[in-house]
Amino acid sequence: MSAAVIELTGLTKTYNIGTPVETEVLHGLDLSLMEGEFAALIGPSGSGKSTLLNIIGLLERPTGGQLSFAGRNTATLPEAEITQLRGRSIGFVFQFHHLLPAFSALENVMMPAIIANGAPSDALEATALQLLDAVGLKAHAHKKPGELSGGQQQRVAIARALALRPRLILADEPTGNLDTRTADDIFALLREFNRDSHCACLIVTHDPRLAARCDRVIRLVDGNIADDLPTA
């Protein structure tokens, strides 16, 4: 039996508390994600997917309920530790890749490690190069994001998300603005790393075709989990 990377119990999130426009976006979710699991999070827009992803990614704090990351209750952790935990244990892949335009592909991949270690080093550069090699972009290591195609940028973003060998990868529509073939490639990459490093993956997607290729599909409707089923 593998351990839970994240565990949500009765998780709620309310925006604009105390104002006339107070809205509860998530209504008491119970969810856990195991090591090595590869899950899709689907649902119509406005269902709270992004909010849930941000909370799981420790970018936002829940209003109520509990969020445990690798067995630790995050509610009691101070801001600095949350930031550190996020940097070292969670890898993000955003829809619009969100690479740093001022840095080369290689530096972008190194950045999480630079932040964690305080400064770059030859060892970090070697690791980053290996990762770029693994996503097939070794030749483009010194190009700036602006000089890369959309698919290449997303590969760099994936390599960056994997830089510190995180326990959890969160991807927000990683293939959202890519053509089908490139999308398949990117998806395959994520799948491959999931298998190799045994990290948990949670992927927000609108594409039912991709969702069907995950181990598990969680469907969110109006801030509630409508169903949570393993794929056949």
Added chain:
Amino acid sequence: MKLRLPFAPLVALRFLREGRMQTLLILAGTAGGVAVIVFLTQLITQLQAQIVDRVLGSQAHVVIRPLEETNLRAIDDAAFATLIEPRAQRLRSIDQWENVARLAADMPGITAVSPMATGPAFALRGQASKSVALMGVDTTLYRRIVRMDEYMLAGRFAVEGPRAVIGTELAKDLGIGLEDKLRVMLPNGRDELLQVGGIFDIGNKDLNRRWVFVTLPLAQSLLDLPGGVSSLDLTVADIFEAQAIADRLKGATGLTVDSWMQTNAQLLAALRNQTVSNNLIRSFVVIIVALGIASVLVVSVVQKQKEIGILRAMGASRAMILQVFLIQGSLVGAVGSVIGSLLAFGLLQTFSAIYRNADGTPLFSAQLEPRFIVMAALVATSVGLASALIPARRAARMDPVQAIRS
């Protein structure tokens, strides 16, 4: 081996490089401000030093004189209506001047003491008679009060027996030159035949016409001051300490003690006003530069919102983001001060070539003192740091989710 910068300076430099136009503008502003400050400071310091130097070139820093004589009344003032005539001040010697001179010489901050016996006289030759000031000095001591050797046109600044040193205007008025003779006559009827041993030009026509240097014993006997001196001239190490030293001497001796700062109060007030206006200009420039740096960085923080959010999502702490922007501010200040100092140097070169004294020598030298560059660098860097504070805090407080989404 590649240079590996730590996170904060690495990102700060990259952000500055990325916003090329902004960085250039902000650097130009800072450099301009620094140039103005350094140039003005150097210029005014030099000109002020020159003015003070010129003024002090012909006078002692501190002069000790006997107390003025006053009428002392034995009867109670309140009881009688009285008319008191002020006493006429006759020429007197400083009481026990050797002791006073020794006391002054031992006082810290005083570098030279020179006794002088001085009084009015007439210089005569043929039909011409000119009123002069007879100055009995020990030339080796007096040299340390006024740098007479630098002013000599002919002969040497040395007196012995009947030999005297006179100014160039007096020489012209009497039509005499080196080794010629002139007669001095005193109000008390004494007279003496002097021989010109040197002619000086001190840069002040009035003094060139009036000063006649003779030996101390000769002046003493002519002025009826046997063994006495009418004043003690002093120089001090720090000229702006002169007043404090004069006050101390006055307390110690009870004599009349005047510093150059009192006798030239107007000049000093003018210098002070100049310093105040210079400080005002500098403060305004500093404020403008600070506002410039701050406003450019505020814009930069807004532009870099997304990047800040990404960095935060990747585990960068608030403190790290704060550092990134503080470093940007201080870098701009530091680099700006280097460019500004170079600019100031160029300005000094140009202006010293353009503005010249009547005699063709430059009004001021093109030198730039290193201490002003260091001062400018320190001020500019701290101003940069301080003006980055508000933008940096704003960046650090940014919510990563909002930042990424925008």
